Amino acid sequence: MKTYKIDIQGMTCTGCEEHVAEALKNIGAQNIDVSYQRGEAWFELPNDIDVESAKRAIDEANYQPGKVEEVEAQETVVLGEEGDYDFIIIGSGGAAFSAAIKAVEYGAKVAMIERGTVGGTCVNIGCVPSKTLLRAGEMNRMAKTNPFMGVHTFATDVELAALVKQKNELVSELRKQKYIDLISEYGFELIKGEAKFVNEKMIEVDGKRLTAKRFLIAAGAAPSIPNIPGLDEVDYLTSTTILELKELPKRLTVIGSGYVGMELGQLFHNLGSEVTLMQRGNRLLKEYDPEISDVVTQMLIEQGIQLVTGATFERVEQQGEIKKVYVEVDGKKKVIESEQLLIATGRKPNTESLNLQAAHVEVGSRGEVVIDEYLRTTNPRIYAAGDVTMGPQFVYAAAYQGGIAADNAIGGMNRKLNLEVVPAVTFTTPSIATVGLTEQQAKEKGIQVKTAVLPLNAVPRAIVNRETTGVFKLIADEKTLKVLGVHVVAENAGDVIYAATLAVKFGLTVEELQETMAPYLTMAEGLKLVALTVDKDVSKLSCCAG
Structure with missing residues (x-):
């Protein structure tokens, strides 16, 4: 066959x-x-x-x-015969658990290796802790800057230690419910320790050697530290350590203004710190369309966050508790001083200690595990999924990949990875959400496009909220009017983008969005309004009129 x-x-x-x-x-x-x-x-x-x-x-x-x-036909894995395990998974995050659960459902004997805390980045040091603190910051900001006349609110100084304690309790609870308890529920084995490959069929964990028919590398990623003179002599923070601060810094400098830098910078700004965001590039979010990056820049400036773009970092120094960042901007030298310095310049895959060369597994220029469309590494017995491959850095993307890896490695399937329609959300206030192609990406693919841009002050929900800094942008194929991409800066943009994801994934057209009833006074109505903007002036329509 x-x-x-x-x-x-x-x-x-x-x-x-x-x-x-x-x-x-x-x-x-x-x-x-x-x-x-x-x-x-x-x-x-x-x-x-x-x-x-x-x-x-x-x-x-x-x-x-x-x-x-x-x-290509997959080699069938005969479960339960020679060897210690059918499937060994290195890591215990979203990709690892998704793969473990599916492999167990196939009847495989599964072991999961974890050198640190079970649960990976998302629940422990990423999504969960940062988003609960971001919500606290939003509430503090709203109490200080309430836009409604006649409603009097105020906020006292934030007790950061109490807030972090509450955050840690939530993380511990979710780690237990969503990860630790599932180990016994599904019956796979957790082995604590550092894993490294001995050869193509064997790993070693703290001196103990284990064999398996298939392996999955799902070791995740960690903060990447740039090469700035003097930085290694400074007591700086990363996205992990900043979430454990017990005292709110008066001033915080953030080097890096991607999604991590913006989220954490705005978090501490909303809690009461003076925040400076710094980056080498001249434009925030340069991979996004200009309408998105421009409104995000406007948003941060309006909120009082200092932006330093186009910076050349000369050196970093620490004098007592004060960190000094020396930069050159537009030919002028500046010194930015603060009590705390956050480095948020990206992430690097956790591959250094795995001894991958012993298993004939190749890595890329950033140390990422190289995979094919079936998630196989250069060794067909070994698969990789999640952040360690430097694909989309989202837990839902990692879990999707983990499931495919288990289907292919243990189930003998030939499922292909498809990351063409991956929604992304940055949880600032307002939030930034995107799915599908940008206008530039569509043009690079040779697609003639039709675009629509709707400022947030044309969306009724934003008007009644009295927060109108933001934008909706839609990109469609000029010939077919199929929706190719949607990009949103608005409150609840992350919720709105799911509907847009369905539109892009299933090839809905602008006309189909126009003909869909959208609940009035929801932010999701902006999706219909930006579709109407393709061929109408929505400012001349009555409420709900399509």
């Missing part, structure tokens, strides 16, 4: 899937999987049946067959 994947045009529903599957079945195909959403079919054919017959069958069913690809 040979396995094939064929692209198919013309399928629009599950009924189309059934028609294609029946046509393939009639010519002798087996193990048929048809998806109208992906526009493809997977199936097996006996060696004596030519794949051209499959193309003819699809054509006769009134669909348009396209590119055909013979899929």
Whole structure:
């Protein structure tokens, strides 16, 4: 038997899937999987049946067959025979747990290796702790800057130690519920210690050697520290250590203004610190369209955060408790002083201690594990998923990858990684959310686009909230009007972007968004309004009028 994947045009529903599957079945195909959403079919054919017959069958069913690809057959894993384990997973974050649960469901004997705290970045030092503190910061800011006349609110000094204690209790509770308790629930084994490869089939954990039929590297990533003279002699903070501060600094300098720098910088600004955000580039969020980066810059300046862009970092010094950052901006030298210095210049994969060369696993220029579209490394027995591959740095993307890795490594499937439609959210106030292509990315792909930009002061929810700094932007294919990308800066942008994700993933058109009823006085209505902006002036429409 040979396995094939064929692209198919013309399928629009599950009924189309059934028609294609029946046509393939009639010519002798087996193990048929048809998806109208992906526009493809997977199936097996006996060696004596030519794949051209499959193309003819699809054509006769009134669909348009396209590119055909013979899929390399996966080596079947025989579970429960020789070796210590069927599947060893290095790491215990979102990718690791997703893979472990799925592998156990296949009947595999699974071990998970963790050198630190179970749960990985998200629950321990990333999403959960930062977002609960961000919410506290938002409440403190609103108490100080309430925009409503006649409503009198105030805020006293923040007790950071109490806030951090409450945060740690939440993290501990969620770590137990969502990670630790699941180990016994699913019956895989947790082994504490540092893992390193001995060869292609064996790892060593603190001196003990273990074998497995398949491995998954899901070791995550850690803060990356730039090479700035004097920095290694300074008591600086990272995204991990800043969340454990017990006293609020009067002044905080942040080197790096990506999503981590902006979130944590705004958090401490909202709690009461004077914050300076610094970066080498001249434009914030340079990978986003200008309308997004411009409004984010405006937002930060309006809130009183100091921005230093286009900076050349000369050196860093510490005098007593004061950290000094020496920079040159537009030919002028500056010194930025603060009690605390946060380094937020990206992340690096945790691969240094794994001895990957012993297992013939290649890494890229940043130390990331190199994988193919099936999440296999250069050693087909070893897979990798999550932040260690330097893909999208989101726990939901890592969990998705972990599931695919287990399907392929243990289930013998040939699932391909598809990261074309990954929503991203930066949890500032207002938040920044994006999915799909930017205008520039679409043009680089040779796509003629039609765009619409809607300032937030045209969205009724923002008007009644009295917070109108923000924007909606929509990118569509000029010919088909299919939605290619949506980018939002607004309160609850992260909630809005899920609807946009569905629109991009399933190929909805601008007209279909225009014809959809959106609840009035929700931020999600902005998605419909920006779709209307493609061919209408929404300022001349009455409330809810499409």
